[in-house]
Amino acid sequence: MFEAAVAVACATWTDRAWGTAFIQHIRIEPKAMMSRKLYLPNSLPLMALSPRSIVLPGLIHRFSTAQSIEPERAVGLLDYVFEKMQDEDEVDKVLVGVVPVKNDGTKITAGEEGGVEMCEVGCVARIIRLERTDDEHYTAVLEGISRFRIQSTQPTPNEIFLTAKVQHIFEQHIQPTDIAAHALLERLRTSADKLLTAMKLPTTTITRRLKEIIGKTNATNAGAVADLIVGMLADIEFKDKLKVLDAWPITERLQTVIDILESRVEKLKVEEDIKGSVQDSLQKRSREFYLRQQLEAIRNELAATKKTGTKGGKDDEEDEDDLAALKKKIETGTLPPEVKKVCTRELKRLQQIPPQQAEHNLIHTYLSTLLSIPWTQGTEDKVDKEMVARARKIMDEDHYGLGRVKKRLVEFLAVVRLKALNTSAIAGALANEKMEGDAISVPKKGEKSVTDVKAGQRGVEERKHTTADRAPILLLVGPPGVGKTSLARSVASALGRKFHRISLGGVRDEAEIRGHRRTYVGALPGVLVQALRKVQVNNPVILLDEIDKLGQRSHNGDPSAAMLEVLDPEQNWSFTDHYVALPVDLSKVLFIATANSLETIPAALLDRMETIEVPGYTYPEKLKIAQKYLVPKQCAANGLRPEQVVLGEDVVTKVATGWTREAGVRGLERELGSVVRAKAVQYAEVHDKDGGRGYGYDPVVKAEDLEKILGVQKFVDEIAERVHRPGVITGLAYSGSGNGGILLIEATDMAGSGRLQLTGNLKEVIKESAQVALSWVKSNASVLGLCAEGENPVKERDIHIHCPAGAIPKDGPSAGIAMTLAIISLLSHRRVDPHTAMTGEMTLRGSVLPIGGVKEKVIGAHRAGITKVLLPAWNRKDVEGEDGVPEDVRNDVRFVYVKTMWDVLREMWPDFSGIHVARL
Incomplete structure (x- = not known):
């Protein structure tokens, strides 16, 4: 009875979302009451339940008029309901008030003196299923909705059934400040858990679901869970169920249910103690009998085994079939001679060891592993002329x-x-x-x-x-999200080979590469052999992902050292896995590794790979990628057609610059997905209002709508200063994530002793650049016209150089010429055009050396309004090369290539009197 009760109770809670026992969350069929709440009238038709039966809110109850104490009125009421349900529009609108009765099982005729003695409290119920039986009775499935209290009753004009004016009692929630109620809620969970433990129920879907419901009991659904638990207990007394129905205050109901549960737990404990004492007594008297019976059965089994010559029945037959299958694989498979020899030897050992021994399973697993490795099976490369x-x-x-x-x-x-x-x-x-x-x-x-x-x-x-x-081993190095993994997939697709990815990030055990020795419990082959077993060919494309995050030497060995043999074309044709203990040919495998940085890769490992740098995407490239790939992908993922979401170049560019700072496009794709989902919500709302015509929906996303969708803009683009000030220079910076921009360098002086102060979260290399800049200015001060020969221009002055945005760390030598020019501008009181930016490392003799990130820096400068850029002459190829600065940027920006600091000064101030003398 308990299992059946739990099944019915849990089915009610399973078919609906959590908490739907309350009337405001009742599930309504779409055809009946779409988007409307259930209306509870103040007058309800009454139906007396069977004796000792109660319907609680949120639970299902099966009712038969044949068992009703007043069958005539019950049939009359359900006749009325049946007529209503013939009209499809009336489905789910008919509500009845079901009331428990205090009478015994004696049937009562309608109008009989004395009549039915109904309780004052009942439950509003919805008839979710109604069937007419052959004997003119009905069977109805009722779903409890909410409690009510009867105020007055009167029969219908033809006295077919009773109606009543009722006062509806709605479910209460526990208030956050009600400490006593929260304590009762915790006691309810504890008592329910104790009861389930004491019942010792088998683990089934029903019991797991019930435990989950009890575990999720909270201040909102406490009353509903209490009703569910009472409905679960099939043998609870009628008076106790009536107390729960009548207990509409939440604290009173919780206390009532807790008392019932604790009483039930104590009863089960007593029954368990009695059962245990009886079992002990039976065990002592029957122990010898059971042992003798078992001994006799064992003797009979042994006699039958000797007579028939079998080895143990069905299990042994299955084991023999398995051994025959292994033998067939060895004989028919295309195995190398050495592998076939080992497999034959292990199979003979396996046949001699009984299946009950642990070694039998170890040998069987090892033999199955050897036979699953593709020793000779390979994919034919698509090396045609196309x-x-x-x-x-x-x-x-x-x-x-x-x-x-x-x-x-x-x-x-x-x-x-x-x-x-x-x-x-x-x-x-x-x-x-x-x-x-x-x-x-x-x-x-x-x-x-x-x-x-x-x-x-x-x-x-x-x-x-x-x-x-012996194919070369490629290493794709670049920031996250730039497409390194997908490039490896493209190579596999072009060759027609199978592809497998191995993540090496965080691998710190050498055994994960070489496998565990068979002497260890749970030993397995390494990730490389497992990869071959999965793809079932010996020449796949294997991606060694995040090889720069491979663990270094520890007490578990050195996994990076194990990779040396794997990535060496002179050795990997006979790679030995500790578990397989046979040479595995990896020379046919095309290895492609990926990394974010070369700094953490050991030199010996790096020497075995050919490095290909994958740069981060610039904003113009991100714009093209978004329009061609990301936006259509997000539209398809969110149920929209491409023409239903229109993102202009200005919108995509603003998303990329204002909400992301990355080298790849993963963050951009997430933000674009948010924009597309916002448009999907708008389209769905308009679609539902106008019946699917979609009038009034604007597919165009405007730039001013982005903050409403994505929140406040996270990043602000730098804009070149419009004011000419001595000592302020515009430099260029590279963020290391594929993004570049301008870097303001401010210099000022004050009375002092020639000290140099640096601020702006500057690291060691950029500080050294500032020291070099000041030393060069001092040594050339007279040539620059800052002071007389042999004098110190900053003898009684302190120089302070500051780089704004102090929260961002800054490092690198590329600000050398900009810092030098800032000091000269400050001391000579000459201004520099704010639309001119520069970058380059400077030596102590004034030579300008090449730097990196030119493409990203120039694009960032162009976006900030820079019209002229000074670059080292060595970096001309980075501007004009195949993967250099985009043509539209080159058309808007004038590039000046310099070799010395004197070239910089000539470009900045052609009329500067001291520049014609260059001392290198």
Whole structure:
């Protein structure tokens, strides 16, 4: 009975969302009452329940008029309901008041003196199912909704059934300040858990669901859970159920249910004690009998085994079938001779060890592992004449920009094709040579000829291994989110090989690479062998992701040292996994590694890989990627067509610059997804209002709408200063995440002793650049016209250099010429055009050295309004090269390439009197 009660109770809570026992959350069928709350009238038709039956809110109750104490009125009421339900529009609108009765089981005729003695409190119920039986009775499934109290009753004009004016009692919630109620809530959870433990129920979906409901009891649904628990207990007394129905204050109901649960727990404890004492008594008297019966059964089983010659029945038959399958795999599989020898030996050992021993399972697992490794199965590369063109097309479809990276990968694939063609030519020449040798062989000289051919075969095999199998190992280095992993997938797709990704981030145990030795419990092969087993070919493309985060030497070994053999083409053809204990050929595998930084990769490991730098995307590239890939992808993911969301270039650019600061596009994709989802909400609301026509919906997203959707703008673009001030210079900075911008450098002086003060969260390298700048100015002060020969221009002055945005750390040598010019501008009281920016490292002799991040810096400067940029002459290739500054930026910005600090001064102040003298 308990299981059935729990099933009914939990089904009610499972079919609806949590807390739907309350009337405001009642689930309404769409056809009946879409988007409307259930209306509770003050007058309800009354139906007396069967004796000792009660309906509580939120629970399901099955009612039969045949068992009703007043069957005539119950049938009359349900006749009325049945007529109402014939009209589809009336479904779920008919509510009845079901009231428990105090009478015994004696049937009462309608109008009989004395009548039915109904309780004052009942439950509003909805009839969710109604069936007419053959004997003119009804069976109804009722769903309790809320409590009510009867104020007055009167029969219908034809006295078919009773109606009543009622006062509805709505569910109360526990207030946050009601300490006593919260204490009762905790006692309810504890008592319910104790009862479930004492019942010792089997673990089923129903019991798990019930425990989950009790665990989620809170101040909002406490009353509903209390009703559920009472409905769960099938053998609870009628008077106790009536107390719970009548207890509409939440604290009174919780206390009533707690008393019931604690009483039930004590009863179960007493029953358990009695049962335990009886079992102990039976055990003592029947122990010998049971043991003798078991001994007799064992003897009979042994006798039957000896007579029939079997080894143990069905389990042994299955084991023999498994051994036969392993033997067939060994005999029919294309295994290398050494592997086949080991497998045959292990199979013989397996056949001699009984299945009950632990070693049997260990050998079986090892043998299954060996047979699942693709020793000779490989994928044929698509090295046809369309391979290079296909590779270009695949990478252009999957990635925007990255011209230099794509070019190197296409070169790599072209080399793979040429090696395959050379190998085929050598193999064909060998076949012709062998046929000629067979045709001209003579008895005495034949052996020599065959020997020569075999030697030629060995040579070709060696050349084949050297040329075709030993592919270079590529390392893609770049910031997160720039497409390193997807580039590796594109290579696999172009070759037609299978692809597998191995994440090396956080791997600190050498055994994860080389595998665990078989002597350890739970030993497994390493990640490389497991990868081969998963793809079932010996020449996949394996991506070694995050190789720069590989753990270093520890008490568990050095995983980076284990990777040395894997990534060495001279050694990985015989890689030995500790678990397999046989050489595994990894030379046919194409390894591609990814990293965010080269600093944490050991030098020996880095030396084995060819590094390809994958730069971060610039804002113009992010704009193209968003329009071509990200926005259509987000539209499809959120149920919109591309034409239903229109994001202009200004909107996408503002999202990229105002809400993201990253090298890749992951953050940009998340923000664009938020914008598309906001438009999806707007479209859904308009669609529901006008019946699907979509009138009034504007698909265009405006720049001023972004803050409403994404919140306050997180980042503000730097804007070049419009005021000419001595000592203020515009430099250029690179954030390291694919973004660049301007960096203001401010210099001022004050009375002092020639001290240099630096602020703005500057690191060591940039501080050294400031020291070099001041030293160069001092040594050339007279030439610059700042003071007379032999004097110190800052002897009685202190110089203070500050870089705004002090919360951001700044480092690097590229601010050298900007700091130098700031000091000269300050001391000479000359202004610098604020639309001019510069970057470059300066030596103590005034030479300007090349720097990095030119493309990103120039794009950031262009966005900030800079019209002229001074760059080291060595960096001209970074501006005008294939992957250099975009053409539209080059058209708007004038570039000046300098070799010395004197070139900078000539460009800034052509009329400066001291510049014609250059001392290097």
